[in-house]
Amino acid sequence: MTRSTTDEAAAPQLPSPKERRRLREAKSLSEEQVAAAVGVTRATVRSWETGRTSPRGRKRALYAKLIAPEPEALATTAPAAAMTAPTPVPTAPETVPECAAEPTPAPSAEPTHGPAPEAPPEAAPEVKAMVVTEADTDTGTGTDTETDTCAETVGERRLSPAEAFDELYARTAPGLVRQAYLLTGRRALARESVERAFQLAWHRWPEVAVDRDPAGWVRAAAYEYAMSPWHRLRRAHRHPDAPPTEPGKQALFDALLDLPPAYRRTLLLYDGVGLDLPETAAETEASTPAAAGRLMTARAAVAERLPELASAATPAEQSALLHDRLGGLARAEHVPVPRPARAVRTGSEDRARLWTRAAVAGVALLIAVTGLTLHTAPTHYEPPISPAERVGGVPPRGGPQKLTAQDLKLQKTLREQLAHGPERLIPQLR
Template identity: 85%
Template sequence: MTRSTTDEAAAPQLPSPKERRRLREAKSLSEEQVAAAVGVTRATVRSWETGRTSPRGRKRVLYAKLIAPEPEAPILEAVAPAPEPVAPTPEAVAPTPEAVAPTPEPVAPTPPAAASVIAATQEPTAEAPPPAAPEVLVQVPVVTGTGAERGRAGEREGATEVGGERRLSPAEAFDALYARAAPGLVRQAYLLTGRRALAAESVERAFQLAWHRWPEVAVDRDPAGWVRAAAYEYAMSPWHRLRRAHRHPDAPPTEPEKQALFDALLDLPPAYRRTLLLYDGVGLDLPETAAETEASTPAAAGRLMTARAAVAERLPELAATGSPAEQSALLHDRLGGLAGAEHVPVPRPARAVRTGSEDRARLWTRAAIAGVALLIAVTGLTLHTAPTHYEPPIAPAERVGGVPPRGGPQKLTAQDLKLQKSLREQLSHGPERLIPQLR
């Protein structure tokens, strides 16, 4: 039995694509809210409602619960008699501000799965506490409010105030994204590398890069995914092996099950480990996982199957699970438990990350300016000391009267040796004034 057949048999049945859209609009839910609640992109929700694709696995269950029709109210409540009209009194003839104010229309109840997403787009009030933090490995919803130009979805879902609409400044939007995504990304990077310090460093560097390119990240359809990809790339860089602090992974957990899962993850190749973490840990579907790992969908599926088989050898309960959907749910729980049980460093404040990014940009700018100035100075010195006219080469030395030219020590020929010997002999028999003597 293939994976798609098994998932469709285990997951609930969904209505037709046109009915899915009608149910979503009946609950006053936008495509962005449904995508954030299920953990996919807006384009994926649109493809579900047009019939091009269909959700599978855990996303199918969440999507079915999200668009499920509400139970009808009891008949007694629906046909309850209306109160008899009361004759207006003189005091009630003059309209008051309270009477003129329109009565708010009833709003359809919001499903629990989308409650946190809707609350994320509104400011917390004194009566309503802020939403709870998301799970460790669940995909982080997209922050819609930005100070730069946003997409069409962001224009419709900007943060509001009592007196009117308000847009978040770039710093506020970045801080909101950092506060929501940084803790989960640090734990994901720890599962990817097995090193707590490297996980915190990779997430911080990724957010510094995001702040440096914030005009590009702010209009991205998935800013949290952009930062996640940057953090994963930095964490998986092979150059970290040359650093003494990150040469060896941290000590594994003490519990046998978590230690087996920890060792199984680190034994996987980096590409297979990343694919398993994105699909079974974060909850991305197969095309999104393939796109983020820069691989084709069949290649991502092959990596996922190989990684699951390697992990199943260390975890007997995973090998006993036959359904791929059950394996995915079990791996999701185990990965979340492993990341939540370990003490992972708390990310630094968002303001410190923004300041570090700006300082780093200034440092590289100054280094580039200094390098250009040094290059100009060396070029000017070279032009100043270079010859301005042609100098012919020195002619080679020639023999004069059989005497070798003066050109430094060189090997004497047989004729040179004979001449040297004759000169020495004649010098010893010559006049005394020609013979050097020591005094």
């Protein structure tokens, strides 16, 4: 055993990234305080809590000691073995099983500070069907059956990358289209956002396949594309679709679209998808108190449009009512069905192939233009010819006056007659 292997085995185990954030906030520690204590930057701490990187060596030990839960809090949280157990990572994307498409999130407790609302109750079967699966039935989500089937599938064979992608697409794409419709109010944009998100996921499948939550990765990409402000410049997506005709659903539809994008996304993730508050805050890139404030403000704004929501006695009742209303609104509208997974995969490959060819053509054109310029460029400097300019200040031409007719006659006579002078002396020989 090498020294690096020994150090890794002796290093303390860390909880999941979302649990790290929850433990830090439970101790009322900010990212700046943790960064100063460990000796890193705030961006490094944020990357540890999002799962992009993990601390090593002495920093890992300091970080684990800093966020370690209090002894009295261990009784109310998940067992230490379950919390610190490392997640098995496949050696290659081809070995990703079907169950890796949507892992079960680790249990987490709400932070003890900030205006955090109560945890939402168990979502109704029809709401979970809206969010997770394609079928709109009232028979439940079938989590136990899927888990058992997944275990049997893992024991029998390994899924190929295309099969794992198709399984993830079939399980999550229809629900994501409904969620994107609730975010944007545009059916065509909702379908386009989900397909673009899955195209990006297939393009980066080696990274998505080993992610702890591939469905969450795709959901975040779809939300970011759907809520991009650049869609306002497109004529097809400049205005939302017609609202529902039923008064109650129309009021909820208008209330959602009147919310700011960040508040609308927080409300949908917490009350529609069913994420807990730390997970909602992590996906919206906000602190847990800020996410709690957005959630309470969004609920208050929606309650002004829905009298039955305002009459709810507790936040738990409000959350349950919003679960039902969001699920009913998403199922009532005729949201377009996404294209087959194979078409999405080929579209992603065609797009990547097109951009590759465009890049190659651009480089070739640049090389050709550069060669032509070098071939036709002059080898020495030629000063340019100055443009003509009008010269001023020159005196007028002077000279004798104009000859008269008599002067011209005399001049002519003189030129015609020979001059009569002395004869030329010619020497003669004697």
